[in-house]
Amino acid sequence: MKKLLYICFALFMSSCNSQDKKEDTKATKTPTSVKHNTMNQKNNYANLISDKIEHFNIKKYYENNPDGLGKTYEDRGTQIEESSGEGGSWFIANSTPKNSIFSIYKEFNDKGIILKKWVNFRNGGGPVGFKYEYDDSGKLIKKTDMDKGYTITADDIIDYCKKHEIDLFSDYTHIDKNYDEGSQKLYLINYRGKYEGKFGARIIIVIDGNNGNVLKVTSINGKHNDSAEVLYEKK
Numbered sequence: 001m002k003k004l005l006y007i008c009f010a011l012f013m014s015s016c017n018s019q020d021k022k023e024d025t026k027a028t029k030t031p032t033s034v035k036h037n038t039m040n041q042k043n044n045y046a047n048l049i050s051d052k053i054e055h056f057n058i059k060k061y062y063e064n065n066p067d068g069l070g071k072t073y074e075d076r077g078t079q080i081e082e083s084s085g086e087g088g089s090w091f092i093a094n095s096t097p098k099n100s101i102f103s104i105y106k107e108f109n110d111k112g113i114i115l116k117k118w119v120n121f122r123n124g125g126g127p128v129g130f131k132y133e134y135d136d137s138g139k140l141i142k143k144t145d146m147d148k149g150y151t152i153t154a155d156d157i158i159d160y161c162k163k164h165e166i167d168l169f170s171d172y173t174h175i176d177k178n179y180d181e182g183s184q185k186l187y188l189i190n191y192r193g194k195y196e197g198k199f200g201a202r203i204i205i206v207i208d209g210n211n212g213n214v215l216k217v218t219s220i221n222g223k224h225n226d227s228a229e230v231l232y233e234k235k
Helices: 002-013 058-062 154-163
Strands: 071-075 078-084 091-096 102-108 114-121 127-134 140-145 174-177 186-195 198-208 214-221 227-233
Touching: 114 174, 154 186, 186 214, 198 227
Parallel strands: none
Antiparallel strands: 071 078, 078 091, 091 102, 102 114, 114 127, 127 140, 174 186, 186 198, 198 214, 214 227
16 A cells, blocks of 8 residues: 555656556546635544553453464454564554544554554545654653644545545545645545546545645556556646
8 A cells, every 4th residue: 555655646746758657638627626614523533532641452462362463353343453563562553433534543662551643544544633652651752733734624635535426435545645744735535436437446636735726636557556547637
């Protein structure tokens, strides 16, 4: 998934002269921009985590799992994935509540004390809200706003996807964002389906995180995702 993400950013940030990449004139219609709704807080991901200290249940993790192999299970509708470093040097928990578009990512040290936590779009997507970081004793040492610089919110992107019938719960749907400080603020909506009647094993929509303009739409096909066709590019 991360490899594909790098490809997505490369397709937007650079001009590719590959023979597999063809300019397409079928989708010349200017796409509808993502609209920002200041009252839109239907998906309040901020409530999924807080800055409080947490502990990983190491004993439970090793029950019927003496080798510490990664495992996936369900707890009251929440899908949970857990893994560990060699010899229990660290632990990671990634949980997705039932019917949620977001996942909660947490890292713990060898004693099971929280080190980092934040909320992502599901399926390993980009971060939203605050990222919390702690020292080895569990003391909060850093709080980073991962939405800083973005006018278009996660709720706005979700509304856009629903309006365009993009299945947010599909395993093929992945919403990422560029969150490096000083870089252009972008959302990348990556899904399997159609755009203006054109099917793609991967459709990638690049959206400006400040004004909501659709900057580029690319369809990727081919056995190895090696055929890219630009369906729209803002001039």
